Amino acid sequence: xxxxxxxxxxxxxxxxxxxxxxxxxxxxxxxxxxxxxxxxxxxxxxxxxxxxxxxxxxxxxxxxxxxxxxxxxxxxxxxxxxxxxxxxxxxxxxxxxxxxxxxxxxxxxxxxxxxxxxxxxxxxxxxxxxxxxxxxxxxxxxxxxxxxxxxxxxxxxxxxxxxxxxxxxxxxxxxxxxxxxxxxxxxxxxxxxxxxxxxxxxxxxxxxxxxxxxxxxxxxxxxxxxxxxxxxxxxxxxxxxxxxxxxxxxxxxxxxxxxxxxxxxxxxxxxxxxxxxxxxxxxxxxxxxxxxxxxxxxxxxxxxxxxxxxxxxxxxxxxxxxxxxxxxxxxxxxxxxxxxxxxxxxxxxxxxxxxxxxxxxxxxxxxxxxxxxxxxxxxxxxxxxxxxxxxx
Numbered sequence: 001x002x003x004x005x006x007x008x009x010x011x012x013x014x015x016x017x018x019x020x021x022x023x024x025x026x027x028x029x030x031x032x033x034x035x036x037x038x039x040x041x042x043x044x045x046x047x048x049x050x051x052x053x054x055x056x057x058x059x060x061x062x063x064x065x066x067x068x069x070x071x072x073x074x075x076x077x078x079x080x081x082x083x084x085x086x087x088x089x090x091x092x093x094x095x096x097x098x099x100x101x102x103x104x105x106x107x108x109x110x111x112x113x114x115x116x117x118x119x120x121x122x123x124x125x126x127x128x129x130x131x132x133x134x135x136x137x138x139x140x141x142x143x144x145x146x147x148x149x150x151x152x153x154x155x156x157x158x159x160x161x162x163x164x165x166x167x168x169x170x171x172x173x174x175x176x177x178x179x180x181x182x183x184x185x186x187x188x189x190x191x192x193x194x195x196x197x198x199x200x201x202x203x204x205x206x207x208x209x210x211x212x213x214x215x216x217x218x219x220x221x222x223x224x225x226x227x228x229x230x231x232x233x234x235x236x237x238x239x240x241x242x243x244x245x246x247x248x249x250x251x252x253x254x255x256x257x258x259x260x261x262x263x264x265x266x267x268x269x270x271x272x273x274x275x276x277x278x279x280x281x282x283x284x285x286x287x288x289x290x291x292x293x294x295x296x297x298x299x300x301x302x303x304x305x306x307x308x309x310x311x312x313x314x315x316x317x318x319x320x321x322x323x324x325x326x327x328x329x330x331x332x333x334x335x336x337x338x339x340x341x342x343x344x345x346x347x348x349x350x351x352x353x354x355x356x357x358x359x360x361x362x363x364x365x366x367x368x369x370x371x372x373x374x375x376x377x378x379x380x381x382x383x384x385x386x387x388x389x390x391x392x
Contacts, residue, residue, distance in 0.1 A: 020052040021384055022093035022118075026103050027059035031249045031276060033218045034303045035125050039099055040064060041186040043074040045377045051384075054091060058105075083108060088116035094388040096120040098155075101127055102140070107147040110154065119391045121179075121383065122152060123159040126300025128169035131222065131320065144172060152176050156387040161301045164322035181379045182323070183301050185371045187310045190364075194280045196288035202281055203245070205272050206288045211242045211350040214289035214313070216277065217296075217304050219250025224295035224318070225258055227339050231295070233265040234343035240350055247274040247285060286311035290356055291349060295335070295342055296320045305332070306371055309363035314356050316345055330366030331359045 025039045039055070044067070047053045053074040055063075060078050067073045079086055083105065088096070096113050098106045098120055106122065113120050126132065133140060140148075152158050152173035159179055160166040166178045200206045213232070217223050225246065232244050244267070246258070255273065262271040277285055286292065292308035292315045299305075299321040308315050315332040317324065328334050333349065335341045349356055 018050060018052050019381060019384055019388070020054075020092060020094045021046060022054045022056060022088075022091055022096040023099065024056045024096065024106065024109055025099045026057065026105060028055070028057050028062050029059060030062045030278065031218070034299075034301070035099060036062065037303055038125075038183045038185075038301070042184045042377075042380065044070075044186065045184045045373050046380065047072045047074045049374075049377055049381065051381065054093065056086070083112070086112060088113050088118045093118055095156075095384045097159075097384075098122045098151075100125050101148055101152060102143065104143075104147075107151045110151050114154065117391050119156045119387045121157045121159050121387055122155045123161075124165065124169050124300070126161075126165060126298065126322065128172050129165060129298050129300060129322070130168050131298035133168075133172070149173055156390055157383065159383075162322035162326075164324075165300045168322075179383055181383065182371060182376055183303065184373055184376050184380065185303060185306050187306065187368065187371060187373070188283050190310075193287060193311060194284045196284055198281055198284035199277075199288040200284075203272065203274055203285070205243060206245070206285075208243055210270075211240070211291070211353060212245060212289040213242050213346065213350075214245045214247065214285065214292050214308075215294065216247040216282070216285065216292070216308075217294060217302075219246070219248050219255055219258065221254070222297045224297055224320070224337060226261065227295040227337060227342060228293060229258065229261050229265055229267065229271070230339040231342035231346060232271070233267050234339060235346040235350075236267060236270070238343070238347050240347050242270065242346065242350055244271045245274060245285070245289060246271065247277040247282070249276040283311055286313045289313060290353055291316060291346075293317070293342070293346075294321070295337060297337065306367045309360075309367040312357075312360035312364045314349070314359040314363055316342070316349070326370060330370065331362035 028036055030036055043053045043055050055074050056077045056079050058079055063076050096118055101124055153176035157177050157179040160169055161183050166180050170178055262268045286308050292313045294317045297320045301323055302321045305315050305327055318337040324334050333345055335345050
């Protein structure tokens with residue numbers, strides 16, 4: 001990244017009517033998961049639509065280098081840990097967008113923004129869903145009581161990405177207000193998809209002429225990999241000669257436990273752990289596989305699902321994904337979150353790879369209509385203008 005990007009310079013805009021939006025995310029590190037990807041995509045698309053975007057963060061590691069070449073690039077400011085260099089009034093922002101409710105820095109930023117009369121919205125990013133709220137229950141409830149609930153209720157809106165997320169989240173900010181907007185997803189250009197060979201060259205087991213199942217996400221217990229591995233073993237027992245590819249970063253101890261489970265289930269020879277896969281290689285990996293499976297316990301959006309659909313890879317997931325109705329409408333298969341149900345679907349779907357390919361085309365056509373970035377980003381622009389007007 002160009003170090004000049006990390007220095008904040010007040011923008012002298014010849015058009016004072018341009019919307020100025022400040023985003024804050026603690027760290028821009030792609031291995032942290034989907035929140036980082038969605039913030040990067042949102043900033044990029046907003047900038048493409050003429051919005052003056054500043055992304056403030058404590059860690060700029062994975063800021064896209066190609067931002068430098070854009071006609072209206074998002075500006076990046078690296079903040080100090082104590083926020084001693086943060087001055088909302090100097091940034092001349094009309095509105096701020098804070099990401100994730102559990103980052104304690106957001107509560108401090110919100111207080112500083114209110115003092116400067118800069119209204120803000122907060123994206124929950126699925127972290128107030130029922131499954132998430134059942135993890136570390138006492139710690140989360142204590143934080144909400146101390147400052148988290150105030151952060152949410154004094155926001156102009158709490159942003160949720162699906163009706164299912166809003167239904168679960170809203171009980172934690174009863175005096176606050178929500179808005180529902182899907183994520184802005186930077187879907188790949190159909191004309192420049194790399195094709196499967198790039199991934200086959202990188203990962204030779206993809207060349208095996210067996211049905212190929214892909215899991216691609218951060219390796220974490222909530223993603224349901226412990227459901228997937230026994231399901232694969234059961235499918236193999238029923239004569240389905242599939243190969244399983246698991247892509248994504250994870251803590252070494254947890255990855256070791258998954259490899260041990262695959263060995264215990266006698267599927268280690270057909271289970272391939274690929275590590276973090278990014279960029280064109282990731283798109284190629286989707287294209288090289290017959291089916292994408294995410295048997296998750298909880299996702300508010302699950303960026304990998306529309307991403308797979310855009311690559312014409314049919315998807316299987318659970319009602320743990322808040323956008324499951326949309327996924328199902330696009331030809332995705334929704335299963336109960338247990339191994340037997342998933343195994344039945346694997347056997348059924350992989351028995352007819354031609355039908356799977358048709359389902360993949362259906363998913364691609366659906367996702368490009370549902371998540372058309374020009375239409376989706378207009379919802380955010382309207383929200384920001386309404387939020388900015390609330391302070392006048």
